[in-house]
Amino acid sequence: MNRPTTTLFMLMSVDGKISTGAADDLDVDRDFPQIEGVSEGLHQYYEIEQTTDLWTLNSGRVLAKIGVNTKETPNRTPVSFAVIDNQHLNERGIRYLCALSKKLVLITSNAEHPAFHIEEGNLHIIHQKELSLKNALIELKSTYGCERITIQTGGTLNGLFLREKLFDYVDIVVAPVLIGGKDTSTLIDGKSLSSQGELSKLGVLKLQECVILENSYLRLRYEVIH
Numbered sequence: 001m002n003r004p005t006t007t008l009f010m011l012m013s014v015d016g017k018i019s020t021g022a023a024d025d026l027d028v029d030r031d032f033p034q035i036e037g038v039s040e041g042l043h044q045y046y047e048i049e050q051t052t053d054l055w056t057l058n059s060g061r062v063l064a065k066i067g068v069n070t071k072e073t074p075n076r077t078p079v080s081f082a083v084i085d086n087q088h089l090n091e092r093g094i095r096y097l098c099a100l101s102k103k104l105v106l107i108t109s110n111a112e113h114p115a116f117h118i119e120e121g122n123l124h125i126i127h128q129k130e131l132s133l134k135n136a137l138i139e140l141k142s143t144y145g146c147e148r149i150t151i152q153t154g155g156t157l158n159g160l161f162l163r164e165k166l167f168d169y170v171d172i173v174v175a176p177v178l179i180g181g182k183d184t185s186t187l188i189d190g191k192s193l194s195s196q197g198e199l200s201k202l203g204v205l206k207l208q209e210c211v212i213l214e215n216s217y218l219r220l221r222y223e224v225i226h
Contacts, residue, residue, distance in 0.1 A: 003137035004149045007169040008158060009052050011045045016186045017179035018155060024065055038177050041215025045173040048219065054078060055149040060085025062154050069093035074100045082140055082149065084131070084157065086110040091118060098123050105144055107136045133164055159190020162203050167224045170205060176216035
C-alpha cells in the first residue's frame with residue numbers, strides 16, 4: 001500500500017457521540033471526569049491510547065478545542081503528529097505541538113497559516129490547494145516514513161476518511177452514557193447518503209475483538225472490509 005495503515009481510534013457514548021454537546025466549550029475530555037458513573041472508568045481509554053501508533057492524525061479544530069493555543073510548553077513525546085488545519089491553530093499552538101512531537105506535519109491549504117513563519121527543526125508543512133486526504137497520507141508515508149497512523153479527528157473529517165475508503169481499522173472505546181442532540185458531533189458526520197446507488201460508500205466492518213472493560217466500558221475493534 002502506498003499510504004500508511006490507518007486506525008480510527010475514538011472515545012464515544014453509547015449513542016455514538018464524541019462530544020457532550022454542540023458548543024465548543026463542551027468536550028468529553030473535560031466533561032466526562034465530572035460525571036458520576038462515567039468518570040470511574042475513563043482512565044481505561046487513556047491507557048489504551050498510550051498503546052496506539054507512534055503517528056497520530058488530528059484536526060486543528062479539535063486541538064484548539066482542548067486548549068493547545070494557550071497551554072504551557074509540554075515535554076517532548078515519541079509520538080509524531082500530522083495535523084489538518086487552516087485557521088484554528090495560532091503560532092503558540094504550533095509551537096506547543098512542535099515541543100510535544102517527534103515530528104509535526106501540518107496539512108493546510110491556507111498559504112497564510114502562521115506555521116509558515118515558524119522555524120522549528122521538526123516542523124514540516126504539506127501545502128495543498130484543496131484538501132486531499134489520500135494524497136496527504138501518501139506523502140506522510142513516502143516523505144516522512146509513516147507506516148501506521150491513528151486517526152483522532154472530528155466527525156466531519158472522519159466522514160471524509162470514510163467516504164474516501166481510507167480507514168483500515170476501527171478501535172472504539174464506548175463510555176456508559178447517552179448524550180443525544182442532533183447537532184452534537186458523532187463518530188462519523190459529514191454529508192448523508194441520498195440514494196441506494198451510494199451504498200458502496202458505507203464502511204462494512206468485521207469484528208476482531210469485543211472487550212468488556214471495568215465500570216461498564218466496552219472496547220470494540222474492527223477491520224474495515226475493502
